[in-house]
Amino acid sequence: MSQPPLLAIEDLSVEFRTRSGTVRALESVSFAIARGETLGVVGESGSGKSVTAYAVMRLLDPAARITSGRIVFGGLDMLAASEATLAEIRGRELSMIFQNPRAALNPIRRVGDQIADVLLRHATVGSAEAQRRAVALLAEVGIPDPARRARAYPFELSGGMCQRIGIAIALACRPALLIADEPTTGLDVTTQATIMDLVAELGRARGMAAMLITHDLGLATERCDRVVVMHAGHVVEDAPTRALFAAPRHPYTARLFAATPRPGLTLADLSTIPGTLPDLRRDDLPPCRFAARCDRRTEACDLPPLPRHAEAGRVVACRHPL
Amino acid sequence: MTLPALPPPVLEARGLSKRYPIGGRGLFARRPVPLLHAVDRVSLTVGAGETVGLVGESGCGKTTLTRLLARLIDPTEGMIRFGGEDIAAIPAARFATHPARASIQMVLQDADGSINPRFTAADAIAAPLRRLRRLSGAALKDGIARAAEACGLPPALLSRFPHQLSGGQKARVGIARAIAPLMETKGPKLLILDEPTSALDVSVQVVILALLAELKARLGMSYLFVSHDLNVVRLICDRVLVMYLGRIVEEGPAEAVFRAPAHPYTRALVDSVAVPGAPGDGPRLRLAGDPKSPIDPDPNVCRFHGRCPRGEALCGQAAPPAFAPGAGRRALCHKPLIDALGREAA
Numbered sequence: 001m002s003q004p005p006l007l008a009i010e011d012l013s014v015e016f017r018t019r020s021g022t023v024r025a026l027e028s029v030s031f032a033i034a035r036g037e038t039l040g041v042v043g044e045s046g047s048g049k050s051v052t053a054y055a056v057m058r059l060l061d062p063a064a065r066i067t068s069g070r071i072v073f074g075g076l077d078m079l080a081a082s083e084a085t086l087a088e089i090r091g092r093e094l095s096m097i098f099q100n101p102r103a104a105l106n107p108i109r110r111v112g113d114q115i116a117d118v119l120l121r122h123a124t125v126g127s128a129e130a131q132r133r134a135v136a137l138l139a140e141v142g143i144p145d146p147a148r149r150a151r152a153y154p155f156e157l158s159g160g161m162c163q164r165i166g167i168a169i170a171l172a173c174r175p176a177l178l179i180a181d182e183p184t185t186g187l188d189v190t191t192q193a194t195i196m197d198l199v200a201e202l203g204r205a206r207g208m209a210a211m212l213i214t215h216d217l218g219l220a221t222e223r224c225d226r227v228v229v230m231h232a233g234h235v236v237e238d239a240p241t242r243a244l245f246a247a248p249r250h251p252y253t254a255r256l257f258a259a260t261p262r263p264g265l266t267l268a269d270l271s272t273i274p275g276t277l278p279d280l281r282r283d284d285l286p287p288c289r290f291a292a293r294c295d296r297r298t299e300a301c302d303l304p305p306l307p308r309h310a311e312a313g314r315v316v317a318c319r320h321p322l
Numbered sequence: 323m324t325l326p327a328l329p330p331p332v333l334e335a336r337g338l339s340k341r342y343p344i345g346g347r348g349l350f351a352r353r354p355v356p357l358l359h360a361v362d363r364v365s366l367t368v369g370a371g372e373t374v375g376l377v378g379e380s381g382c383g384k385t386t387l388t389r390l391l392a393r394l395i396d397p398t399e400g401m402i403r404f405g406g407e408d409i410a411a412i413p414a415a416r417f418a419t420h421p422a423r424a425s426i427q428m429v430l431q432d433a434d435g436s437i438n439p440r441f442t443a444a445d446a447i448a449a450p451l452r453r454l455r456r457l458s459g460a461a462l463k464d465g466i467a468r469a470a471e472a473c474g475l476p477p478a479l480l481s482r483f484p485h486q487l488s489g490g491q492k493a494r495v496g497i498a499r500a501i502a503p504l505m506e507t508k509g510p511k512l513l514i515l516d517e518p519t520s521a522l523d524v525s526v527q528v529v530i531l532a533l534l535a536e537l538k539a540r541l542g543m544s545y546l547f548v549s550h551d552l553n554v555v556r557l558i559c560d561r562v563l564v565m566y567l568g569r570i571v572e573e574g575p576a577e578a579v580f581r582a583p584a585h586p587y588t589r590a591l592v593d594s595v596a597v598p599g600a601p602g603d604g605p606r607l608r609l610a611g612d613p614k615s616p617i618d619p620d621p622n623v624c625r626f627h628g629r630c631p632r633g634e635a636l637c638g639q640a641a642p643p644a645f646a647p648g649a650g651r652r653a654l655c656h657k658p659l660i661d662a663l664g665r666e667a668a
Binding site for chain 2: 044045144158160188189190191192193194197215216217218219220221222223241242245246255256257259260261262263265266267270271272273276
């Protein structure tokens with residue numbers, strides 16, 4: 001691991017200005033993704049998973065303000081990069097697949113043309129060659145009868161097929177990093193499995209790194225080398241997948257896992273997480289945003305700064321880790 | 323009074339089918355109208371106090387089946403016995419005023435989309451009490467308060483609109499609305515839950531599942547639990563029904579079915595589920611392609627034929643027989659994965 005990481009997020013803080021106050025959506029988020037690595041980002045709604053992804057893509061809403069931090073992707077400072085540079089990188093080096101594949105596609109353009117658009121934009125190919133490659137990509141993502149499907153509109157295809165088109169678009173230019181934001185939510189379990197097989201297989205074949213944003217701990221367990229756990233805009237834990245689930249060190253990770261149904265358990269075995277997420281519009285957010293819900297809390301937890309213990313390839317942001 | 327050893331099932335369906343004609347044909351058209359077999363000869367029972375899971379991919383007929391059982395639509399054929407009475411023959415429009423209407427209730431999938439945004443929580447809970455129990459005035463207020471209390475909704479939240487409620491609170495309103503008309507009724511009570519927790523975070527999901535378990539015991543209900551999440555079905559269901567293209571292809575005690583599926587489709591479903599904290603090893607069964615068309619399916623071909631990794635010539639020539647791979651289990655398959663003693667089959 002002497003090589004610099006492919007993506008490094010350092011001390012990233014993001015705020016949203018809303019009518020009802022400033023939402024501190026991310027605070028001092030730091031993690032990295034190595035080349036070829038699949039990193040899972042897990043957490044419940046409102047934890048900041050998607051905001052992190054959109055910040056990396058530099059696709060944040062205009063109401064968002066990055067108040068501190070750095071995002072370095074392949075040596076490039078993403079926060080200082082010009083819009084033209086970003087447009088070159090997005091879709092070519094860095095691409096994204098979205099939660100709702102049908103909404104992510106242009107409804108009035110044939111799917112083959114939508115794939116060809118990316119190739120025309122980023123690869124030095126003519127339109128005939130782009131069309132030919134689009135059909136080849138459709139075959140690669142497992143769409144039967146690709147030449148005919150290339151002429152289909154998104155509404156003519158199933159949700160699973162639309163997500164395959166999304167993957168074909170994202171992978172058309174062989175990116176170094178794929179960000180997948182809940183890529184299988186809303187798809188049938190059998191389709192979910194084949195879609196994730198496809199991402200894993202294409203990723204391996206191309207040495208592609210991936211950032212998989214999910215609320216599904218099963219998916220993270222099965223597909224990720226390492227997992228970052230987020231809670232209320234903080235990274236609370238960052239560890240290799242096996243180590244994380246074998247022995248979670250942050251009380252929130254442990255609580256999240258204890259609330260997740262899995263085989264061999266009954267309802268009585270699951271425990272709840274007391275309390276709710278803190279209101280991120282508050283001015284007096286405590287250093288540890290989990291403290292109010294935590295049974296290991298002491299007075300020391302209310303004193304800044306939030307400690308970050310780093311050892312043996314894992315990081316835990318807690319005063320009293322397990 | 324002596325209790326019978328085995329109480330009769332709350333709900334029993336036999337040979338239930340729903341076929342939809344596709345495309346308008348002229349009166350003198352020569353060819354018969356193609357029929358979409360949404361639900362095909364389904365038989366099932368839900369016992370007293372039982373939670374029965376219903377799983378399958380989208381388009382398999384789960385929703386049509388639940389709408390048939392709730393008597394929101396009329397079956398093409400078949401029998402539905404609820405509390406000893408055959409309710410299948412009663413037209414859906416007339417069933418709306420039938421006394422059993424209040425005793426078969428549904429909790430809908432998307433609490434966001436299924437609660438009128440212009441209704442307060444109290445209005446949402448009041449609507450079925452007004453229509454089905456003809457309550458008004460103080461009795462109505464009392465009914466709302468009791469349903470809300472049972473679902474852990476503080477009175478202060480009742481005047482709020484859906485957009486002012488959290489996901490968990492909306493789920494509680496959806497449940498309160500469903501149980502409100504059946505709380506005071508006698509006799510069998512069936513709650514059909516269509517993905518009640520799919521939109522919720524795990525920490526909220528646990529709370530709602532615990533609430534459902536508590537309500538079931540307290541009100542003496544039975545549940546038909548429709549879900550995509552097999553980990554949740556395995557957690558809370560006594561028995562499970564696996565549906566594929568309109569047919570129940572496997573059924574049995576949930577733990578037994580999930581631990582050793584007999585039908586290759588069930589195996590593929592189970593293999594698709596990632597287990598949190600335990601990375602899977604060994605080969606996984608994956609399904610290629612999409613299900614066949616449900617329009618005029620060939621009665622002499624297994625519905626899963628063509629997509630099934632174990633398929634053989636016979637599967638394309640004869641409908642699969644029912645096979646019992648263990649106590650209380652049944653699978654429709656020519657080449658089940660386990661034999662009658664539960665051992666792995668070749």
